[in-house]
Amino acid sequence: MKKIGLLLLVVVFTISCKNEPKKDVQKEKFPEALGKVFDKHGGINVWRKANTLSFNIGEESHTVDLHSRKTVVHSPKYSLGYNGKDVWMVRQDSTAFKRDPKFYYNLYFYFYAMPFVLADDGISYEDASPLVFEGKEYPGIKISYASNVGTSPDDNYYIYFNPETYQMEWLRYSVTFFSKKTSEKFNVIRYNDWKTVDGLLLPKSITWYQKDEKGLPTKPRGTATEFTLAIVKEAKLQDAFFEKPSQE
Structure with a gap:
């Protein structure tokens, strides 16, 4: 089933290879340090030129239009997605x-597309206190959103990077989707396992x-979440790809 899905994705890429106008990325303004993080990971220009991102987590395949953020998640037992207007779902059983x-539909996309999703519109940047782990300090940048951006504009993200290489190392984030209120409770993710995919790290x-009582990371909370079968393409998928499939 995975091979069939991957073949279908390649076919759709081939028949719909159209490029949309891109932003003049030279005019975008980021903190200098964040710009260096983007450069370390392949460059914001390479990211902006891409139209489609696909990856797997276990048996789930995630496919995203990087400009509209339309999304499809497929697995043997269910499918869900966002067609640009509605979030839909199809289950094999209840x-x-x-x-x-x-x-859920875009949850892992945001984790996987770090650090580049931190270049989205409507974002504000601030310096943050360093994160300390095993005696090493990682400089930080706080990311917050305008009130009209996304379904959880009160979420806050903190990215931490290696001060020598500017490679991203940690992410702290809050979740306000359910409460709709600003939260001081943060989760911490370590990013220390990378792979170059079509020019992007x-x-x-x-x-x-x-975390300890100060909110600093201590030890892994469980096993790592692995991403496989990653593809980044300039080809744009047809809108029909993201529509809810027939249940006949």
């Missing part, structure tokens, strides 16, 4: 998926960490 599809795996 027990197949218990999460909220509106929360993207995570091969990520690991959630436990």
